[in-house]
Amino acid sequence: MLAAIALLMTCQLMGEVIHRVTGLPLPGSVIGLVLLLGWLALVPRERPTLKAVTAWLTAHLSIMFVPAAVGLIDEGEPLSRYGIGILAATAVSTLLTMVVTALVFRWAVTRFGPGDAGDKEGGEAMS
Structure with missing residues (x-):
């Protein structure tokens, strides 16, 4: 479960870095989602763990x-x-x-x- 959270945070961070370095007119979070989508296309074994983490995050969305x-x-x-x-x-x-x-x-x-x-x-x- 920690690996899935780390994957989410890494994609978010990399998206922000790419946004700031390149100046792309897309928010870093959107770039991070595209990176996550690419990662999940390349490494499908991550999907079940990531699904469990995102279900938990969605269930506790009000905290966010x-x-x-x-x-x-x-x-x-x-x-x-x-x-x-x-x-x-x-x-x-x-x-x-x-x-x-x-x-x-x-x-x-x-x-x-x-x-x-x-x-x-x-x-x-x-x-």
């Missing part, structure tokens, strides 16, 4: 948000100055994301869904 919440508390002045704008932008972008997701889902169901679109059952499901 505590540092972020504490960081927000330290940013009182910028939040008081730009807080309304941040909330408005977050609400609008969330609403737009939900609408676009629903529209794409409806399109995908009508395009790739089971049965003919002219079926009585299929037609009722789309309404």
Whole structure:
């Protein structure tokens, strides 16, 4: 289990190093995920252990948000100055994301869904 955690941390660190050294316009964490994906493609025996570690991390994900919440508390002045704008932008972008997701889902169901679109059952499901 420690080896899997070390693999995750190493990929993260290498991604950050690559980002800083090369100046790629991708976050280091994304580069680290690509490195992890490459590693898992080359060494598939790592998958079961990594699956156990990531399941544990996902189950305890709420713990990961505590540092972020504490960081927000330290940013009182910028939040008081730009807080309304941040909330408005977050609400609008969330609403737009939900609408676009629903529209794409409806399109995908009508395009790739089971049965003919002219079926009585299929037609009722789309309404």
